Structure formats: structure tokens, C-alpha cells
Ligand SMILES: Nc1ncnc2c1ncn2[C@@H]1O[C@H](COP(=O)(O)OP(=O)(O)OP(=O)(O)O)[C@@H](O)[C@H]1O
């Protein structure tokens with residue numbers, strides 16, 4: 001068995017808007033091994049988020065092959081993909097994407113609902129994660145009552161709640177001040193080192209990227225090492 | 226995802242938009258309540274008509290003397306003199322006929338002490354009261370012996386009793402009409418007006434022979450009331466009766482009947498059909514409002530799906546399968562319509578209850594109408610919830626997440 005978590009070969013993705021074709025990804029080759037920590041950098045509009053959405057099984061490539069943990073994702077049914085997102089993947093979005101008018105605790109619990117876990121266990125696990133990101137006193141706050149940094153930490157707790165093997169973070173510190181950014185990055189490093197979580201992170205900031213084990217640059221839809 | 230969690234999720238989502246949920250449910254409430262109340266009114270009318278028909282003797286046939294043609298002149302119904310007591314007795318042998326009641330009818334001015342009253346006088350046999358399902362309130366019926374002897378006795382209807390005797394007891398008193406004195410042996414129970422408004426209680430019954438001989442001076446009879454063993458029998462015996470009477474009256478092939486047979490069962494059947502149509506009409510009008518309520522649910526669910534597209538995207542990103550999303554929205558609309566159904570059933574039965582109390586509508590809430598209305602509201606929930614729910618579940622995660 002290989003220990004490749006992500007393997008991509010010649011992945012392409014176009015967007016067509018009003019008859020104009022935007023080539024967001026023009027043949028991406030990528031290999032991420034278990035316990036790697038990869039930072040992807042690149043100018044705005046270079047296709048980073050597009051790539052991340054494909055890795056996160058939220059979108060499908062137009063052409064090319066893509067394996068997650070050795071399994072061919074391009075051949076999976078929607079239900080299989082949902083299972084993957086639920087059990088194997090954790091996603092931290094650039095814009096948090098918390099459920100509105102839903103408490104921090106319930107937000108973190110949500111993935112466990114779709115795993116069919118019982119309520120008491122869900123609660124306990126969600127509490128544990130919120131404590132870990134330092135929000136034990138904000139569990140009942142809804143997103144609109146939380147600061148950006150706090151919201152991002154809730155999102156991180158939610159991404160981690162189901163023990164994912166692969167954590168995807170799209171500019172996790174993009175909206176945060178330096179101190180909060182450091183906290184989040186510290187958490188990510190800790191996860192990578194102590195719990196063997198494989199991480200792919202997108203960032204614009206070189207000093208943030210420096211915290212990763214490996215840095216890649218995406219430019220005009222292709223990866224340059 | 227387990228059911229408990231799914232239901233909790235749906236309830237929470239509804240609770241966040243309390244007012245909207247309430248108004249949506251209101252559409253269903255009104256629809257269900259209308260169906261139940263309308264069907265109850267229809268059912269009440271049906272039962273009332275059924276009761277009336279029963280008191281009329283819906284499995285009865287009546288035979289009247291008919292028309293006769295002499296030299297090209299047709300004399301009109303009731304003018305032949307060929308129908309006899311013997312004809313009536315002969316009918317007893319026809320299978321399906323249970324009882325036979327020959328009668329003659331006239332009218333007279335009746336006197337009792339200072340009072341007088343013009344009324345109908347009918348000559349009958351005691352059997353007629355059974356055939357007409359008409360018991361006595363007081364006294365007793367004259368006997369077949371009285372019929373054989375043409376005894377001057379009579380039974381009075383409630384209206385006659387009231388007009389002539391006021392509050393005093395008629396039984397045992399003597400009435401005088403057409404020059405004969407006649408003892409009152411009994412008083413009939415009140416029967417009320419017919420469906421077409423004539424007062425059935427304005428009548429005096431005397432033995433057939435008494436009226437024939439002492440009042441009219443005839444030997445024939447005017448009509449025969451025939452009781453059959455049931456509605457179906459009523460339809461079946463009509464032809465038998467015609468055949469038998471034609472034979473007894475020695476009518477040739479080319480001669481028309483000198484009597485007429487009226488089938489009450491036919492009348493009853495059409496009245497019942499009318500009542501049923503009325504009932505269905507009311508029910509279907511009410512169903513329209515239930516349909517409108519259902520469209521209200523669909524409308525709100527569609528709005529809700531659009532509003533919550535991003536939420537759907539987030540849930541999918543977190544691992545919700547298509548069927549999880551489908552059920553989330555379907556459950557919301559089901560809960561709305563089921564809750565609306567329950568409240569609607571209560572409102573409908575309550576409204577029907579009030580209607581019976583404060584008006585002379587007879588209203589009958591039946592179990593099946595409750596079942597129907599409730600089932601319909603649940604069906605409405607599924608039917609009108611399914612489209613928005615499917616729409617939500619078919620979204621691709623990234624489309625939903627990017628939705629603005
Ligand atoms: N849904 C879409 N429809 C049409 N074009 C799109 C869509 N999403 C992205 N694009 C285009 O694809 C290209 C890549 O977009 P993407 O979001 O991947 O960039 P990015 O590298 O994440 O940029 P940023 O650093 O600003 O987040 C851009 O040119 C963008 O305009």
C-alpha cells in the first residue's frame with residue numbers, strides 16, 4: 001500500500017461564464033503523502049480555491065484523474081463522496097461557512113449527526129473540540145455573536161470533530177490578526193505533529209506558508225514547485 | 226442520520242421562522258377544518274333524508290286506480306273502478322310482498338260538540354299502520370273484525386285531535402261526519418309534514434268498509450299500499466303486480482293498464498343520490514381550500530430552499546447525503562401539514578359541534594371524514610414538499626456553497 005493521501009494527474013477545470021471560458025486549472029499534478037503539511041501559495045485568481053474544492057470533493061474536475069487514499073474519486077457516487085467528506089475530510093473555509101443562527105456547539109456537532117452518532121456522544125465530542133480551540137465559554141453563541149477569529153476557530157473545531165485523515169484549509173488566517181493567526185497555526189502544527197493529520201493549506205502570506213513542511217506555488221492553473 | 230436528529234433539525238428550522246410556519250400551517254388548518262365541517266353537513270343531510278325516507282316507507286309500492294279510455298276520451302288518474310279488495314288479497318301471493326294495505330279516501334266536515342274541522346278520511350285495514358310505519362300515541366287500533374263489520378270507529382291524527390279536542394283526551398269520544406257517529410278508538414303519533422309540505426297528521430282513519438259503504442257507497446277501492454321485503458324486491462315485484470292485475474282485470478293485449486304502480490324505492494333512490502351529490506359537492510369545494518393550503522406549503526418550502534441554499538451547501542460539505550437533505554425539507558413540510566391537520570380536525574369538529582348547537586343544521590362528523598382530511602393533509606405535505614425537497618437535494622455542493 002502506498003501512503004499517498006492525494007494523487008492528482010493532469011487535473012483540469014474550466015469555468016464558462018456568459019460564453020467566456022476561464023481556465024482555472026490547466027493540468028495540475030499533485031502528490032501529498034501521509035502526515036505531510038503542504039502550503040499552497042499563488043496570486044489571486046490562480047485557481048487555489050478551485051483546486052481545494054476538488055480535493056475536498058465539493059467539485060469535480062473536467063478531465064484528469066484524482067485519487068484520495070488510493071481510491072478513484074472521479075468514479076464515486078454522490079453518496080460515496082458525502083461519506084468521504086464526512087469521515088475522511090475536514091474543511092476550513094476562507095469565509096468560515098458556519099451554519100447561521102446555530103450555536104457554536106451545534107455547528108461543531110453537525111458532521112457527527114450525519115455519521116449517525118448519538119446525541120450524548122456528539123455533545124461530548126463537540127465540547128472537547130471547542131475547549132481545545134479555546135472556546136469553552138462561547139459554546140452557546142451563534143456565529144453573529146462571535147468575532148472572526150472565534151468563528152474561524154469554531155470552523156476548525158468542526159473540521160476536526162470527526163477525526164479526519166486530511167484537513168483542508170483555504171486561507172484559514174486570511175481574516176485574522178497576527179496573534180490569532182499564530183494560535184490557529186500553532187493548532188495546525190500540533191495536529192500535524194502529534195495526531196498525524198495530513199494538512200493542505202492555502203495562504204497568501206510567506207511567513208504562514210513557512211510553518212508548513214512543504215510549499216507549492218500555483219500560477220495560472222499549474223503548480224510550480 | 227437518525228430520525229430523532231432529523232426531526233429535531235426540522236423542528237428547529239421551523240421554530241426559527243415561527244410566524245411563517247404558523248401562517249403556512251393556517252392554510253392547512255382551514256382546509257382540513259373546511260373539509261370536515263362540510264362533509265359533516267353533507268353527512269347530516271344524508272342521514273336526515275334517510276330517516277325521512279324510512280318513515281315514508283322506502284321499500285313500499287303504491288298502486289292507484291288509473292285511467293280509462295272510452296270512445297277516445299281518457300278520464301284521468303283515479304277514475305277507474307276496477308281495483309278491488311280481492312285484488313289486494315291476491316297480491317299477497319306474489320313473492321317479495323310482505324304486507325298489503327288497500328285503502329279508499331274521501332274528505333268530510335267533522336264535528337265534535339261545538340267544534341268542526343274539514344279533513345281527509347281514509348278507509349284502511351289495521352295492516353296499513355304497519356305498512357306505513359305509523360304507531361299510535363294513545364288508545365288502540367280497530368280490528369279486522371271492525372273492518373268485516375263496517376264498525377263506526379276511527380283513529381285521529383294529531384292535527385285533527387288538536388283542532389277538535391284541544392287539550393282533552395279524544396279516545397272514547399264520539400265524532401260526527403256525513404251523518405254518522407263514530408267512536409274515536411285511538412290517536413296516531415305525530416308524523417309531521419311531508420318533504421313537499423302537506424300535513425300528514427291532518428287525517429282520520431276508519432275501517433275500509435265503513436268508509437266504502439257508509440260514506441262513499443262504493444265497492445271498489447282507490448289504492449293499495451304494498452310493503453316489500455326490501456328495496457331490491459320493490460323493483461322486482463313491479464312487473465309481477467302489473468301482470469297479475471291485468472290478468473285479474475281481464476285486459477286485452479291492446480288495452481292499457483287501468484291502474485298505476487308508483488315505486489317509492491325509486492323516489493328514495495333519487496333523493497339519496499341527490500343527498501350524496503350534495504355531500505360530494507360540499508366536500509370537493511372544501512378540498513379546494515385544502516389544495517390551496519398545500520400550495521401555500523410548497524410556496525414557503527421553495528422560498529425556504531432558496532433562502533437556505535448556502536446552508537444546504539455547508540451541510541453537504543460536512544457530509545450530508547442527498548437523502549439527508551431531502552428528508553430535512555420533507556420533514557419540515559410534513560410536520561407543518563400534520564400539525565395543521567391535527568389543529569384542523571379539532572377546529573372542524575368543534576365548528577360542526579357549534580353548528581349543531583346554534584342552528585337547525587343536522588351535522589354528523591364521521592370517523593372516515595376525519596381520517597380522510599388528516600390523510601389528505603399528510604398527502605399534501607408529501608406531495609407539495611417533495612418538489613422543493615428534491616430541488617434542494619439535487620444541488621451540487623459547490624453550487625450551493627457559492628449561492629448568494
Ligand atoms: N463559479 C465560477 N464561475 C466562473 N468563474 C470562476 C468561478 N469560480 C472561480 N472562477 C474563476 O476561476 C479562477 C480561479 O478562481 P479561484 O477562486 O480558484 O482563485 P483563487 O486562487 O482561490 O483566488 P483568491 O486567492 O483570490 O482566493 C478565477 O479567475 C475566477 O474568476
Ligand SMILES: [Mg+2]
Nearest residue numbers: 048049050094
Ligand atoms: Mg480563493
